[in-house]
Amino acid sequence: MQIPFNSLKPGYERYREEYIAAVTRVMDSGWYILGEELSSFEQEFSTWLGVDFTVGVNSGLDALTLAFRALGIKYGDEVIVPANTYIASVLGVTENGAVPVFVEPTQYYNIDPDKLEIAITNKTKAILVVHLYGQPCDMDKIMEVANKYNIPVVEDCAQSHGAVYKGQKTGTFGKIACFSFFPTKNLGAFGDAGAIATNDKTIADKVRIYRNYGSEKKYYNKVQGVNSRLDEVQAALLKVKLSHLDEINKDRLRVAEAYLKGIKNPKIYLPKILPGVSSVWHLFVIRTLKREELQLYLESHGIHTQIHYPVPPHLSEAYSSLNHNYGDLPVTEKLSNEIISLPLYNCISNDEISYVISILNAWEYR
Numbered sequence: 001m002q003i004p005f006n007s008l009k010p011g012y013e014r015y016r017e018e019y020i021a022a023v024t025r026v027m028d029s030g031w032y033i034l035g036e037e038l039s040s041f042e043q044e045f046s047t048w049l050g051v052d053f054t055v056g057v058n059s060g061l062d063a064l065t066l067a068f069r070a071l072g073i074k075y076g077d078e079v080i081v082p083a084n085t086y087i088a089s090v091l092g093v094t095e096n097g098a099v100p101v102f103v104e105p106t107q108y109y110n111i112d113p114d115k116l117e118i119a120i121t122n123k124t125k126a127i128l129v130v131h132l133y134g135q136p137c138d139m140d141k142i143m144e145v146a147n148k149y150n151i152p153v154v155e156d157c158a159q160s161h162g163a164v165y166k167g168q169k170t171g172t173f174g175k176i177a178c179f180s181f182f183p184t185k186n187l188g189a190f191g192d193a194g195a196i197a198t199n200d201k202t203i204a205d206k207v208r209i210y211r212n213y214g215s216e217k218k219y220y221n222k223v224q225g226v227n228s229r230l231d232e233v234q235a236a237l238l239k240v241k242l243s244h245l246d247e248i249n250k251d252r253l254r255v256a257e258a259y260l261k262g263i264k265n266p267k268i269y270l271p272k273i274l275p276g277v278s279s280v281w282h283l284f285v286i287r288t289l290k291r292e293e294l295q296l297y298l299e300s301h302g303i304h305t306q307i308h309y310p311v312p313p314h315l316s317e318a319y320s321s322l323n324h325n326y327g328d329l330p331v332t333e334k335l336s337n338e339i340i341s342l343p344l345y346n347c348i349s350n351d352e353i354s355y356v357i358s359i360l361n362a363w364e365y366r
């Protein structure tokens with residue numbers, strides 16, 4: 001049996017007719033950028049999330065970059081970021097010239113709220129949290145520290161569309177939430193797309209101006225903006241997918257629950273779930289001390305896996321100028337050596353899941 005790490009096709013085929021109809025509608029309309037489809041998607045996304053404003057942009061990274069820009073973050077400022085994250089989270093900070101201050105994760109792989117306070121200096125202008133792998137961060141504790149120091153929180157929800165912390169959706173805790181709709185995300189478009197969500201009208205207006213060359217009124221430019229718009233075709237497709245998102249997330253939960261229940265190998269550590277949260281299982285990440293061996297073993301049985309992520313941002317060549325060394329963030333570094341992501345995608349069959357489980361359980365660690 002061959003099991004890919006991910007396959008977007010079966011998830012697409014499930015709603016194929018609706019997607020085709022949406023694309024056709026946009027093509028036939030003759031209007032392709034900044035139109036009705038985007039504004040209705042923004043409205044529907046705000047309603048779904050429970051916020052006042054959504055502003056569509058071109059990608060998750062643009063959402064992060066423009067979120068920090070709208071907060072006035074600039075050269076010399078510091079932003080607290082999780083050490084255990086995808087590099088794009090950090091790029092949004094450094095794109096504005098600010099310095100990322102890395103904070104280690106807890107056993108749930110998300111930023112450790114107990115290590116936040118010591119990372120705060122008089123230069124700290126924001127705290128970025130990432131709900132990694134689909135699991136919400138410990139928001140009560142994070143908001144308590146942020147409120148104590150009056151520092152805005154930005155939520156990177158690129159992996160957490162619909163994830164809930166104590167009855168409240170991720171993306172509704174901080175000042176700004178940033179979403180990616182990259183095709184592989186839980187709410188994925190058919191190309192690049194992203195959005196910011198906020199209850200702050202000033203922030204929403206700023207991002208709306210930045211995304212369109214810095215202009216509010218055509219050809220009258222207030223600020224030096226960028227070109228970062230979510231196009232009409234993607235917006236129309238995202239409306240279809242948003243209407244099925246609960247079902248899509250439920251299907252990922254089916255896979256995760258089967259893995260949690262079925263994998264019983266003492267040398268494999270399963271993901272832990274913070275009490276009071278529900279994950280949307282963007283990724284199912286296990287750990288083992290012999291990661292390379294396990295990955296090769298699975299590969300030899302036709303099971304394809306990935307590592308999210310093999311190099312933590314602070315050790316990335318891209319950030320060599322930050323002068324971090326191996327050993328600076330030992331929890332993150334250890335994780336990056338042990339983690340491995342199992343196949344998880346919409347409409348993967350129960351037989352395929354059972355096969356992965358049985359191969360994992362038969363793994364002899366030596």
Ligand SMILES: *Cc1c(COP(=O)(O)O)cnc(C)c1O
Nearest residue numbers: 059060061086088089158180182
């Ligand atoms: C995917 C991702 C991003 C970047 O989103 P793009 O749309 O690919 O630019 C940012 N942060 C996290 C945590 C992500 O997973």
